[in-house]
Amino acid sequence: MFDVHEMEVNFGPQHPSTHGVLRVLLKVDGERIIEAKPIIGYLHRGTEKLFENMAYPQCIPHTDRMDYVAAATNNLGFVEAVEKLMGVTHMIPKRAQIMRVMMSELQRISSHLLWLATHAIDIGAMTPFFYCFREREQVLDLFEAYCGARLTLNCMRIGGMPDDLPPRWLDDLAAFIGKFEAAIDEYESLLTNNRIWKRRTIGVGVISPEEAIDWGVTGPPLRGSGVEWDLRRAQPYECYPELQFEIPVGKNGDTYDRYLVRMSEMRQSRRILEQCIPMIKGTPAGDIKAKISRVIRPPEGEVYHSIESPKGELGYYIISDGKSQTAYRCRVRPPSFVNLQALPVMAKGHLVSDLVALIGTIDIVLGEVDR
Amino acid sequence: MQVEYPKSEWTDKFLLLDMFEGLKTTFRELFKPKVTVRYPEERLEPANRFRGMFRFSFDRCIACKLCAVACPIDIIYIDVHDEQREVDGKMKKIKVLDRYDIDVKRCMFCSLCEEACPTKPKSIWLTTKTYELATYDRNDLYFNMQQLEYWDDRPRYEGLPEEEEHPRIEGGQRLLER
Amino acid sequence: MNPWMHYLVWPLVKFLVAFIIVQGIVAAMNWVERRLLGFVQARLGPNRVGPKGLLQIIADPVKFLLKEDIVPANAETIAYFLGPILPLIPTFLVYCLIPFGPPPTFVAARVNVAVLLVLALTSTGVYGIILGGWASNNKYSLMGGLRSAAQMVSYEVPFGLSIVGVLMLSGSLDLVKIVNYQADHIWNLFPQLIAAFIFFVAMTAETNRTPFDLPEADSELVGGYHTEYSAMKFAFFMLAEYSAMLVNCCLMTLLFLGGWTLAIGGYGLTTQTLQHMGIPGGMLGVLIFIVKVMTFMLVYIWFRATFPRFRFDQLMDLGWKWMIPLALANIVVTGVVVLLGQSLNFQGEVVLSIAGAAIVGYTLYNLRPRAKVVHASRVSEV
Numbered sequence: 045m046f047d048v049h050e051m052e053v054n055f056g057p058q059h060p061s062t063h064g065v066l067r068v069l070l071k072v073d074g075e076r077i078i079e080a081k082p083i084i085g086y087l088h089r090g091t092e093k094l095f096e097n098m099a100y101p102q103c104i105p106h107t108d109r110m111d112y113v114a115a116a117t118n119n120l121g122f123v124e125a126v127e128k129l130m131g132v133t134h135m136i137p138k139r140a141q142i143m144r145v146m147m148s149e150l151q152r153i154s155s156h157l158l159w160l161a162t163h164a165i166d167i168g169a170m171t172p173f174f175y176c177f178r179e180r181e182q183v184l185d186l187f188e189a190y191c192g193a194r195l196t197l198n199c200m201r202i203g204g205m206p207d208d209l210p211p212r213w214l215d216d217l218a219a220f221i222g223k224f225e226a227a228i229d230e231y232e233s234l235l236t237n238n239r240i241w242k243r244r245t246i247g248v249g250v251i252s253p254e255e256a257i258d259w260g261v262t263g264p265p266l267r268g269s270g271v272e273w274d275l276r277r278a279q280p281y282e283c284y285p286e287l288q289f290e291i292p293v294g295k296n297g298d299t300y301d302r303y304l305v306r307m308s309e310m311r312q313s314r315r316i317l318e319q320c321i322p323m324i325k326g327t328p329a330g331d332i333k334a335k336i337s338r339v340i341r342p343p344e345g346e347v348y349h350s351i352e353s354p355k356g357e358l359g360y361y362i363i364s365d366g367k368s369q370t371a372y373r374c375r376v377r378p379p380s381f382v383n384l385q386a387l388p389v390m391a392k393g394h395l396v397s398d399l400v401a402l403i404g405t406i407d408i409v410l411g412e413v414d415r
Numbered sequence: 416m417q418v419e420y421p422k423s424e425w426t427d428k429f430l431l432l433d434m435f436e437g438l439k440t441t442f443r444e445l446f447k448p449k450v451t452v453r454y455p456e457e458r459l460e461p462a463n464r465f466r467g468m469f470r471f472s473f474d475r476c477i478a479c480k481l482c483a484v485a486c487p488i489d490i491i492y493i494d495v496h497d498e499q500r501e502v503d504g505k506m507k508k509i510k511v512l513d514r515y516d517i518d519v520k521r522c523m524f525c526s527l528c529e530e531a532c533p534t535k536p537k538s539i540w541l542t543t544k545t546y547e548l549a550t551y552d553r554n555d556l557y558f559n560m561q562q563l564e565y566w567d568d569r570p571r572y573e574g575l576p577e578e579e580e581h582p583r584i585e586g587g588q589r590l591l592e593r
Numbered sequence: 594m595n596p597w598m599h600y601l602v603w604p605l606v607k608f609l610v611a612f613i614i615v616q617g618i619v620a621a622m623n624w625v626e627r628r629l630l631g632f633v634q635a636r637l638g639p640n641r642v643g644p645k646g647l648l649q650i651i652a653d654p655v656k657f658l659l660k661e662d663i664v665p666a667n668a669e670t671i672a673y674f675l676g677p678i679l680p681l682i683p684t685f686l687v688y689c690l691i692p693f694g695p696p697p698t699f700v701a702a703r704v705n706v707a708v709l710l711v712l713a714l715t716s717t718g719v720y721g722i723i724l725g726g727w728a729s730n731n732k733y734s735l736m737g738g739l740r741s742a743a744q745m746v747s748y749e750v751p752f753g754l755s756i757v758g759v760l761m762l763s764g765s766l767d768l769v770k771i772v773n774y775q776a777d778h779i780w781n782l783f784p785q786l787i788a789a790f791i792f793f794v795a796m797t798a799e800t801n802r803t804p805f806d807l808p809e810a811d812s813e814l815v816g817g818y819h820t821e822y823s824a825m826k827f828a829f830f831m832l833a834e835y836s837a838m839l840v841n842c843c844l845m846t847l848l849f850l851g852g853w854t855l856a857i858g859g860y861g862l863t864t865q866t867l868q869h870m871g872i873p874g875g876m877l878g879v880l881i882f883i884v885k886v887m888t889f890m891l892v893y894i895w896f897r898a899t900f901p902r903f904r905f906d907q908l909m910d911l912g913w914k915w916m917i918p919l920a921l922a923n924i925v926v927t928g929v930v931v932l933l934g935q936s937l938n939f940q941g942e943v944v945l946s947i948a949g950a951a952i953v954g955y956t957l958y959n960l961r962p963r964a965k966v967v968h969a970s971r972v973s974e975v
Contacts, residue, residue, distance in 0.1 A: 053732050061812045075736065075905060102487035105525035166812045168803065168902025171441055174634035178450050185462070192466035192542070198525045206530065210464065233440045237421050237433040240804055240901045290416040304418040396736070397904045400813050430956045437899045439960070441633045451637040 049073050053396075057086050061166045061400040064410030068387070068399065077399060080391040082384055087414040095374035100126050100202060100340040103374070108196035110378065111412040113158050116151035116187075117353040119200040120144055124281060125349035125360035126202050129342040135334040139327035140204040141282045146217075146320045147190075147199055148351075149313040153224070154183040155354035155407075156310050160231060163303070163404035167244050172231050179227045182220050189213055202340055204333035214321055221314050228310055236307070245300035249390035249402045252297060259386045263356025263379050264305045265406060269297030275352035283323075289316050299405045306407075341369055355379040355407050376415060380408040461544045466524045468545040469517055471563035475538035478510040482539050485531035490518040517563060519548065520556035604689065607701040611688045618883075619835040620650045626894050633898040653828075660824035668821070669728040676725025677822065677829035680718040684836040687714050691843050694853050694879040695867045696769050707768045708760070711844060712753055715799070718837060719745040722808065722818050725830070729821035737817025740905055741808035744798055747912040752795035754920035755788040758927040759848050762942055769864075772852035776863040781849045784945030786952055787923045789849045791916050793889075796841035798912070800834060802893055804900035807908060842889040843882075850885050853878030 053070040056062035065086035071079040091110060095103050107122045108115040127133045161176035184194040189210055191199040199206065235241045251261070253269045266273055274291045276284045292308035294301025344366030350359030356379025363372040383406045390402050423433065452459055461467060483491040494514035499506050529540050550556055558566065624639065628646065631638025639646040664673060690707045692700040704710055719742060726738020759781050760766060763774035775781055782789050798805040809817040819830045846852055855862040862881070867874035903911070927945065934941030 051732060060815060098487055102485070102527065105487055105523055105527065108525075109523075164901065168806070168810070168812065169900060170630075171444075171634050171898050174636060175444075178635050181450070188465055189462040190464070192462065192464035192526060193524065196523065196525075198527075207464070210462075230440055234437045234899065235901070237423065238437055238901065239428070239431075239433050240903055243907050244901060244904055292416050292418045294418055301418065304420070308416075308418050395904060395906065397807075397810070397813050397902075427959065430952075430959055432956070432959055434900070435956070435960055438895060441895065441899045444635060445629075445632050447635065449632070449637055450635050453637075453640070 050078060055080075055396075055399065062403060062410075063162060063408055066384075066403065066408065066410055066413070068403075070396070070399070072396060075395045075397070077391050077394055077396065080388050080399060082387050084381075084384070084410070084413050087410045089411075089415065091415045092374055092376060095371050097370060099369040100342075100371065103371075104200065104202075105196065105198045108198055109411060110376065110415055111155075111353065111355065111358070111380070111409045112195060113409055114151045114155040114354045115195065115197040116147040116199055117155075117351060117358060119197065120148050120282075121349065121351045121353065121358045121360050123200045123202050124351065125347055125362050126340065126342065128349050129345060129347040129362055129364055130202075130336070130340070131343075132203060132334055132336050135336065136204060136282075137327075137331045137334060138283070139208075139324060139329075140332045140334075142320050142324045142327065143205050143209065143332065144200060145282050145284065145287070146317060146324070147187075147197075149316045149320075150183050150186060150217075152313045152354045153310055154180050154187075156306050156313075157183070159306060159354075159404070159407045163401070163407075164235065166400045166404045167241065169234065169238075169241070172234050175227070175231060175234075179224065186213070186217060186220065189216065201333070203336040208330050208332055209324075214324070217317065218321060221317050224314050225311070228307065232307060235303075242300060244397075244401060245303055245405075246298055247296075248299045248394060248398050249405060250296060250298045251386055251390055255389065256297065256386070259389065260382045261356070261386050263352070263354070263383065263407075264302050264309065265383055265386070266356070267292065268294040268302035268305045270295050275350060275357055279350070281351060286323075287316050287319050299401055302405045339369060342366070350377065353379055355409070355412070356383055378412040378415065380406070380410075381413045381415075384408050384413055461546065464542060465544055465546070466526045466541045468541070468543050468548055468566070469519065469522075469558070469563055470540055470543050470566075471515060471517075471560055472538045473512065473515075473560060473564055475534045475536065476512055476515070477534060477538070478512045479533060481531040481533060482528035485527045487525065487527065488521060488523065490521045491528060492516040492518075512560065515560035515563065517558050518556070519558055520553055604701045607699075608689050611691075611693060611701060612685065615688055615836070615839060616832075619832060619839060620654065622835055622839070622890060623653060623831070624649045625890075626897075629891070629894050630898055633895075657825050657828035662824040662826065663821075665730055665821045667730045669730070672724045672728035674826075676721050676728055676818075677826045677833070679721030679724060680833035680837070681721075681829055683714040683717045684833055684840055687711055687840045690714075690768070691840070692769055692772070692847070692852065693843075693882055694875045695864045698872070698875050699853075699879060700769065703767070703769060706766045708756060708766045708771075708848075711768075711840070712749075712756075715837065715840060716745070716749050718833065721833070722830075725822065726808075726818035729818075731821050733814045733816070734818050734820045737808045737810070737814045737820070740810075740814075741801065741818060743905075744801075744805065744807060744908060744912075747909060748795045748798040748916075751791050751912060751916035751920045752799060754917065754924065755785075755791040755795065756848060757920075757924050758785045758788045761924075761927055761931055768847050768852075772847055772854060773864050775851040776854035776856040776861070777859045778940075778942055779857055779946055780851045783949040783953075784942040785849065785923070785927070786949035787919060788927075789845075791920050791923070792845060792849065793892075794911075795916060796845065797893065797896065798908070800837045800841060802834075802838065803897040804903050805908060806902060807905055810902060812902075838890065838893060839886065842886045842893075845889050846882060846885040852885075853882040855881055 051072050053072055055068040055070050057065040057067040062068065067083040067086065069081040069083055070077055089109070091106055094106055104119055104122060107118040111118050124133070127136065157176040157180040161173040161180070164170075164172040187197055187199070188194045190213060191197050191206065251265070251269055253271050256266050256269045256271065262273070270293050272291050272293050277291060289312045292305045292312065294305050342364040344364060346361070346363040348359055348361045350357045352358075357377065358379055359377035361375040361377065365372045387402060387406060391399050394402070427433070478493065478495045480493050480495070483489070483493050492514060493512070495510045496513055497508050498511045500509050501507070502509070524541065526541050529537055532539050548556070624646065627649075628638035639649045642648040642652045664670065689701045690704055690711055692703070696703055722741045723738045726734040726741065759771065762781065762784060763771045765771060765774070801808050807817075809819070814820070819827055822830060853867065854864055862877070867878045870877070930944055931941040934944070
């Protein structure tokens with residue numbers, strides 16, 4: 045008649061571990077997952093449609109609100125796409141470029157810190173959560189000192205940056221990155237070697253490189269599977285070619301590898317910031333904006349530009365009709381949305397407890413998934 | 416670059432050294448300074464560029480409406496009429512502001528209006544270092560130009576305790592202390 | 594003495610006094626735990642109600658009493674009500690059996706099979722949790738209840754087995770005699786190091802504490818078996834959990850840490866010395882006992898602050914594949930050493946103590962501050 049062993053469980057949207065309003069419809073046999081089906085759309089705000097109705101500079105604060113824990117990289121992707129459409133990419137002053145890199149690397153650190161905090165608390169270790177937030181708060185202080193906002197930064201403009209760095213900002217940054225290495229060591233002392241953490245993560249949610257590429261997975265989940273693909277290297281933008289950094293990759297493609305990759309990335313971001321400080325001191329102060337017209341009216345055409353956001357490849361596809369100040373169409377390729385597709389593949393055959401770890405390891409932000 | 420996996424010998428595993436490593440970290444943290452700010456008694460001083468509540472200056476404003484145009488969500492409402500006025504002995508036609516309202520409850524504090532403002536110093540600015548905007552009525556967050564200019568004198572709600580002077584912590588100082 | 598007084602009134606009075614004190618400690622523990630967790634996590638913890646937040650101890654129960662008591666639709670009403678009450682009864686009953694100080698004054702009921710009785714009583718606590726989880730008509734609660742059932746049943750076994758070594762050494766099931774034995778020889782912690790470890794792990798699992806808090810698992814099961822419970826019913830679950838923690842810590846102290854005595858080889862504060870000192874001596878014994886119990890409670894909190902949570906199948910693995918064989922091996926080794934000691938005329942517990950001390954020493958040696966640990970992800974930069 046019917047299979048009595050299966051049970052359907054609604055995991056979310058009001059669940060503490062779904063990082064917002066993700067809903068996963070689970071078919072479970074006891075605690076073992078037979079099928080996991082993510083259902084999205086609870087945070088849909090029509091951002092792409094909004095972009096069609098407002099001038100390009102006005103879109104920038106709206107991009108903040110997609111991946112709201114990594115606003116700077118969202119800004120960066122959008123302004124670069126528009127600059128590419130206008131053909132002014134080469135005109136961006138050096139200082140603005142370095143500042144953009146600094147902002148996005150700081151943002152990568154803060155986003156990864158938030159990821160670690162939530163991932164750890166999902167798996168049951170509650171203390172790293174507070175340590176991560178302690179350090180993240182300092183990154184947010186730096187953002188606040190630069191642009192006045194802590195989360196929704198709105199810190200980039202088409203053609204440059206809105207403002208020069210405030211006095212003493214570089215000293216504060218140096219103080220922060222000086223202490224940050226020890227902070228990462230502290231998190232790792234709680235987790236990396238811990239046998240419970242290893243048991244909970246090793247072999248959980250394994251995704252092979254082929255599968256990862258087939259599903260379009262990017263960012264740390266792809267690199268965790270051993271594919272050395274980072275847009276900062278593969279399609280360099282801003283001043284990344286001049287910077288020394290490594291792209292950490294994993295081997296097994298499980299949750300533990302993705303954890304190690306992200307921890308390494310934080311250290312690499314710190315290293316990039318370290319190199320940026322002397323670089324920016326060598327550029328003239330105040331030279332932060334390209335000389336482009338105040339009214340942004342790109343020529344007719346279309347452009348796809350993508351950058352490496354903390355979560356993966358963040359792309360903007362913009363069509364301009366050449367007449368108006370608004371985009372004809374703007375499509376966003378959010379990394380979390382694409383990475384989330386791999387969740388059913390990863391979750392199959394695991395336990396309910398692992399689903400929590402998997403949602404954490406994909407590092408989704410629902411604002412970006414639903415847009 | 417291939418990430419490296421931690422290696423441990425079997426004796427380390429047998430003696431649960433990995434567990435003790437974590438216990439050591441949490442024990443050390445027990446004696447480190449705490450970062451909690453006890454909010455109403457201690458308040459954080461925002462950074463100089465902090466985007467908080469608006470402030471408007473009627474005298475500086477030239478009624479050019481650039482801020483309203485820059486606003487991504489159109490929450491700045493401006494009405495203007497022309498007037499003949501005597502400036503330096505000549506009759507001149509100037510714009511006079513009738514209405515300058517901001518619907519702050521919908522604002523996302525992007526500060527594009529401040530950037531768009533052509534006057535020097537700015538006639539609309541957000542660097543007031545004020546972040547305590549909560550009200551009991553959503554309509555209280557609709558500000559007209561008098562309110563925008565003089566919101567410091569806004570009447571307090573009845574029944575609330577008198578506001579005390581609390582020690583403020585400097586933003587930059589806070590970062591270095593940690 | 595009047596037999597009525599001796600067998601009914603005095604034990605009842607003692608039990609009530611013990612009950613009130615223990616409940617006070619349980620309420621205080623909640624505050625201590627939150628405060629300590631706060632300190633470990635770079636924050637302050639509850640500090641608003643009263644000086645240093647101390648009145649939180651009163652504020653919490655008051656809040657629980659005043660909250661609306663919600664019964665979910667389609668809940669099995671009787672079972673739903675029984676759920677929080679059932680775990681409470683056995684944990685309270687156990688306080689009769691636990692000697693808090695030197696006998697006879699500080700023991701409500703001295704039973705010669707106290708260890709067995711305590712084990713029997715504490716293991717019934719799980720029924721309330723299963724019942725509550727099932728009756729709330731919620732899939733998460735059901736999963737929590739089932740996890741709890743499997744976990745408690747499988748950890749009963751190492752819990753009981755780890756005590757066997759202690760019983761073999763002391764030759765009695767009477768808690769007072771076990772304590773006296775330790776005062777006359779050495780704390781069981783050393784000869785029975787492995788057993789003490791297993792006992793501690795098993796009791797953490799029994800009381801659903803981190804890293805074994807799977808039945809609650811707030812990030813997976815949204816609270817597990819008590820998801821649907823609110824107000825005083827929820828408080829009953831918490832009360833039962835903390836009471837069970839305290840009972841287990843008392844047992845740990847009595848079985849492995851010499852209870853109220855502070856003696857080795859018969860020298861120091863043994864039961865006899867304390868008894869000779871009269872009531873002040875008894876009070877001193879209780880104080881020593883409470884200090885030891887609190888140490889273990891603090892270790893509970895310390896664990897909670899540090900470790901992630903096990904997965905369900907891994908928990909079973911640990912219980913059945915590691916804890917039980919280890920406990921059995923411990924029984925065999927203890928038995929052999931004790932027998933050999935009897936026939937070859939040496940003291941078995943001394944040999945075992947040396948082995949235990951060696952393990953502790955070697956661990957401490959390995960824990961010494963060494964050259965800075967280079968973490969995996971850090972290697973890249975060198």
